[in-house]
Amino acid sequence: MSRLWTMVQRDLRLALRHGSDSLTVVGFFVLTVTLFPFGLGPESNLLERTSAGILWVTALLASMLSLDRLFLSDYEDGSLELMALTPTSLEILVFGKIIAHWLTTALPVIVAAPILALLLHLQADGFVTLLLTLLLGTPTLSLIGAMGAALVLGARRGGVLLSLLILPLYVPVLIFAVGAVDAAVQGLPVRGHLLILGGLLLAALPLAPLATVAGLRQAVE
Amino acid sequence: MAMPMTISQFPALLHAEGLACRRGERLIFEGLRLNVPEGGALLLLGPNGSGKSSLLRVLAGLLRAHAGSVHWAGRPLADDREAHAGRVHYVGHQDALKTVLTVRENLLFWSRLQDPDVSPARVEAALAAMALAPLADLPVQLLSAGQRRRLALARLLAAEAPLWLLDEPSVGLDLASVGRLEAMLAAHRATGGVVVLSTHVDLDLPDAQILQLDHFVPKFRPIAEMGQEAWL
Numbered sequence: 001m002s003r004l005w006t007m008v009q010r011d012l013r014l015a016l017r018h019g020s021d022s023l024t025v026v027g028f029f030v031l032t033v034t035l036f037p038f039g040l041g042p043e044s045n046l047l048e049r050t051s052a053g054i055l056w057v058t059a060l061l062a063s064m065l066s067l068d069r070l071f072l073s074d075y076e077d078g079s080l081e082l083m084a085l086t087p088t089s090l091e092i093l094v095f096g097k098i099i100a101h102w103l104t105t106a107l108p109v110i111v112a113a114p115i116l117a118l119l120l121h122l123q124a125d126g127f128v129t130l131l132l133t134l135l136l137g138t139p140t141l142s143l144i145g146a147m148g149a150a151l152v153l154g155a156r157r158g159g160v161l162l163s164l165l166i167l168p169l170y171v172p173v174l175i176f177a178v179g180a181v182d183a184a185v186q187g188l189p190v191r192g193h194l195l196i197l198g199g200l201l202l203a204a205l206p207l208a209p210l211a212t213v214a215g216l217r218q219a220v221e
Numbered sequence: 222m223a224m225p226m227t228i229s230q231f232p233a234l235l236h237a238e239g240l241a242c243r244r245g246e247r248l249i250f251e252g253l254r255l256n257v258p259e260g261g262a263l264l265l266l267g268p269n270g271s272g273k274s275s276l277l278r279v280l281a282g283l284l285r286a287h288a289g290s291v292h293w294a295g296r297p298l299a300d301d302r303e304a305h306a307g308r309v310h311y312v313g314h315q316d317a318l319k320t321v322l323t324v325r326e327n328l329l330f331w332s333r334l335q336d337p338d339v340s341p342a343r344v345e346a347a348l349a350a351m352a353l354a355p356l357a358d359l360p361v362q363l364l365s366a367g368q369r370r371r372l373a374l375a376r377l378l379a380a381e382a383p384l385w386l387l388d389e390p391s392v393g394l395d396l397a398s399v400g401r402l403e404a405m406l407a408a409h410r411a412t413g414g415v416v417v418l419s420t421h422v423d424l425d426l427p428d429a430q431i432l433q434l435d436h437f438v439p440k441f442r443p444i445a446e447m448g449q450e451a452w453l
Contacts, residue, residue, distance in 0.1 A: 002337040010322070010330050017321040078315025081283055086334045087307025093334070221284055 003088050007096030008103075015104040021066050026108035029062040033116045044121045051120035052130065052181035059109050059134065060141060060170050066105050067145040067166075068152070068159045070097065075153050075219060084220050091209040094216065098146045098209070106138035122185070129184035129194075133177035136197040143201075143208035144169045150215030173200060234259050235280070235384065235415050239289035242275045248287065249275055250437035255430075257417065260410045262426045265419040267434030273419035274314070276434065277386045280417060281311045293384070307335075310382040312390055316373040320362040324353055327361055328375055335380035347378035351401060367393040374402060377409070385409060387418035399424070 015022055036054050040046055074080045083093050113134055114127060122130065148166035152158035180193030233256040241251035249272035257263045265273040278284035280291060282298055282305050291298040298305050318327050328348060332339045348354045351371040361369060370393045377385060385406075391399050403425045406416055418424070 003334055006330060006333045006337070010319075010326075013326070014319060014321060073319075077319070078313055078317040079319070081313060081315075082311065082317045082331065083334070084283060085281060085306045085309055085311050087303060088334075089303060 003086065004092050004096045004099075007093045008100045011097055011100030012103065015100065021069060022104040022108055025062050025066050025105045026112055028065055029058055029109050030112055030116065032058045032061070034119065037119065048121040048123060051117060051122040052126065052178045052185075054120060055113055055117060055122075055130065056133070056137075056174055056178050056181075059106075059113070059138065060167075060174060062109055063106060063138065063141045063145060064163055064166070066101070067149045068162055070101055070146060070149040071153055071216065071219075072149075072158075080216060081220055084217065090213045090216065094146065094150075094212050095209050098142050098212075101146070102139055102142040106134075106142060110134045110138065122181075125187065126181045126185045129190050130181050132190075132194060133180050133197060136194060136201055137173045137177045140173050140197070140201045140204045141170060143204040147208050147211045147215065150212040150219065153215065153219040173197065176200070233257060234261070234294055235263075235417070236292040236295075237280070237289060238292075240276070240279065240286050240291065241288040242272055242279055242284065243287040244275060248439045250434055251288065251439055253289070253432075253434075253437045255432060257415050257430065259413045259415070262406065262410060262416040262418070262429040264424075264426060264429045264431045265417065265434055266431060271434040271438065273434055274388050277311070277313075277388050277417065277419065280384075281309050281386050282306060283311070308382055308384050309386060310335075310377050310380075310384070311386045311388075312373055312377070313388045314392075316369045318361045318369055318372060321360055323358050323360055324348065324364070324372055325357040327372060328379055331376050332379035335376075335382070339380055344379050347375045350378050350405070351375040352398070367395055367398065370394055371398055371401075374405070377405060383414050385414060385416045385418070387416065389419055389421065391420055391422050391424060 033054060036050075037047060040050070071080065074083065084090055086093065110131065113130060117127060117130055144166055145162075148162045148169075151165060152161045155161055176193045176196045180190045180197070183190045183193060235255070235257040237253065237255045239251075240253040240255075242249045249270075253276070255263060265276060267273055275284060279286050282291075282302050293305060293308060317331070322330070325344070325348065328344055329341075332344055332347075345354070345357075348357055351374060353368070353371055353375060356364065356368065361372070364372070370390075374390060390402060394402065399422075406418075406424075406426060410416060416426075416429075418426075
């Protein structure tokens with residue numbers, strides 16, 4: 001457990017000193033979302049109806065931005081080999097890295113989302129649900145993304161390959177998250193959608209680190 | 222972690238039999254056998270590409286052997302990779318340091334992963350032993366290659382592990398630091414630890430066994446041809 005914390009701590013410190021990685025992600029999110037009103041026109045009806053979709057698709061693309069860096073620097077400087085030689089399961093360390101990744105990339109996006117939702121005229125009823133879906137959905141994105149990042153490690157043009165691999169896996173999260181916000185706006189119950197999002201997270205929580213470690217071991221050999 | 226239970230009555234602590242290693246489509250070595258007793262040292266020699274690094278990685282459990290088996294204190298390594306990982310200190314070609322973290326932060330991180338209860342005093346002592354104490358608060362970015370190497374070697378002292386696998390540990394070190402390394406190795410062996418290392422320079426390793434890796438190159442391929450490629 002303390003090893004998990006050691007890992008999280010180091011990655012947070014690295015993210016803080018580098019800074020640019022998490023700023024890029026949230027910057028991309030903010031800029032891309034603000035482009036939509038320009039592209040679609042200032043018609044508030046249209047924006048209102050599409051706002052949940054716009055926010056979620058952009059959040060999803062933003063979360064992909066930093067994924068290829070997740071294991072790459074550790075792979076290149078030999079840290080990954082040493083992590084594999086730690087007297088604990090590599091899954092724990094990988095889980096720590098995923099937590100740090102979520103905290104540094106997804107959390108700023110979640111913080112920025114309500115402000116941007118305002119910009120897109122999302123109805124007041126949708127706000128809480130939007131935040132809930134982001135809180136439940138983005139950890140799943142980080143977990144699935146780590147799996148992809150481990151698989152493409154060492155491949156050339158890994159970034160492109162990565163998006164091809166994991167975007168299809170992101171689709172269920174997208175569907176139920178946007179569905180929940182739409183339901184909330186229309187005054188329908190959102191419980192079902194949220195439960196499915198929670199279920200996806202619970203499934204990814206144990207499975208994704210296992211798959212990630214399998215990929216990393218392959219890369220280290 | 223205290224100096225373990227594994228140091229016991231077994232004559233050969235580290236033992237390998239019929240070891241073969243394949244990289245891609247080619248066998249690098251085969252039929253390799255080694256026996257290192259408690260407190261022993263094994264020096265790997267051979268031209269570039271003869272499989273020194275690969276052998277070290279097999280012994281660490283990072284690389285799967287193509288054939289044969291490695292035993293520690295009579296138990297096969299493949300039985301429990303995690304337990305083996307806890308016994309190993311591996312220093313490879315790469316220093317595994319984060320350039321934006323300070324010297325102390327780097328060392329603390331690795332020693333905490335190895336042993337969560339490591340005392341800060343021990344980490345400071347390791348820094349001092351490698352003459353890094355004055356640099357402890359500098360980011361690794363500002364260190365020279367030799368200083369980075371010394372920091373990588375300081376990991377050996379900051380947490381306990383009976384088996385040291387060192388891949389050309391003296392690269393980039395100045396004479397004084399080579400002396401420190403030799404002293405470290407001697408002290409480790411005096412407590413019953415095992416050292417396996419590859420090197421191209423002379424290191425003072427009293428009574429070290431020597432393993433010439435080019436003797437285990439499969440017969441059908443001339444060594445001259447193998448020297449052309451470096452398998453890291």
